[in-house]
Amino acid sequence: MKSKDVEYKLTMADKFYEEKNYRQAQVLYEELYPVFKGTDKFEMLYYKDAYCFYYLKNYTDAENFFKGFLEVFPNSTKAEEVDFMHALCFYKQVPKVDLDQTNTAKSIGVMQTFINTHPGSTRIAEATSIIDKCRERLEAKELRAADLYYKVGQYRAAAITYESLLNNYPESKAGDRYKLNIVKSYYRFAKLSIQEKQAERYEKVVSEYQDFADRFPESAYLAEAKELSNLSQNVIKEIQYEQNKTTTKL
Numbered sequence: 001m002k003s004k005d006v007e008y009k010l011t012m013a014d015k016f017y018e019e020k021n022y023r024q025a026q027v028l029y030e031e032l033y034p035v036f037k038g039t040d041k042f043e044m045l046y047y048k049d050a051y052c053f054y055y056l057k058n059y060t061d062a063e064n065f066f067k068g069f070l071e072v073f074p075n076s077t078k079a080e081e082v083d084f085m086h087a088l089c090f091y092k093q094v095p096k097v098d099l100d101q102t103n104t105a106k107s108i109g110v111m112q113t114f115i116n117t118h119p120g121s122t123r124i125a126e127a128t129s130i131i132d133k134c135r136e137r138l139e140a141k142e143l144r145a146a147d148l149y150y151k152v153g154q155y156r157a158a159a160i161t162y163e164s165l166l167n168n169y170p171e172s173k174a175g176d177r178y179k180l181n182i183v184k185s186y187y188r189f190a191k192l193s194i195q196e197k198q199a200e201r202y203e204k205v206v207s208e209y210q211d212f213a214d215r216f217p218e219s220a221y222l223a224e225a226k227e228l229s230n231l232s233q234n235v236i237k238e239i240q241y242e243q244n245k246t247t248t249k250l
Helices: 006-018 022-036 042-055 059-072 079-092 102-117 124-151 155-168 175-191 195-215 222-249
Strands: none
Touching: 006 022, 006 042, 022 042, 042 059, 042 079, 059 079, 079 102, 079 124, 102 124, 124 155, 124 175, 155 175, 175 195, 175 222, 195 222
């Protein structure tokens, strides 16, 4: 730090970097920015400094520095790698499932942009895998919300949220379970409804079961859904019978 020899300082910064002493390396790199800016050594200095942030798990600053590198050196041979690292920093900031998932959604966006920008990259498989993991996390977050609605007896809200899950993640392995939960939610919603609303709400159960049978004919949950549909049809018949009796008396 006390040396006036900037070449020596750069050599030592690189040595610290290779030894994974990133904090010491970073102190020297950032002192040398004004010295080497505009020279042929500045690109690697900037590149390694960005990685120092990354390896120190300061992903917010790393993301900004990788982005800055691309702006300063758009034609660098390391542009593709740095673009991927920029996107990866968003993924590294993805929180636990029960927390706000804004960074998860951002991670999907920047990874998809990387794929679109570098269609021939060897990193496409890893980028795709990260997108899949992020989607699974968002799916898990939405599932928790649906399950909570069901648990506290907000059955209509639960049904709508399970429907949203099915629409947002049509390829999900749990699709048939979401559909069963839709049927169950509408059944419980109908059962708790006032008498005047029950018939139409039980009809919703039947229609949701029919959609279930069409979409997931081999599902292990089909029998359970069918039972709820049969119960609903029986209730509808009873309601219609009572209505006919009343009409006849009148």
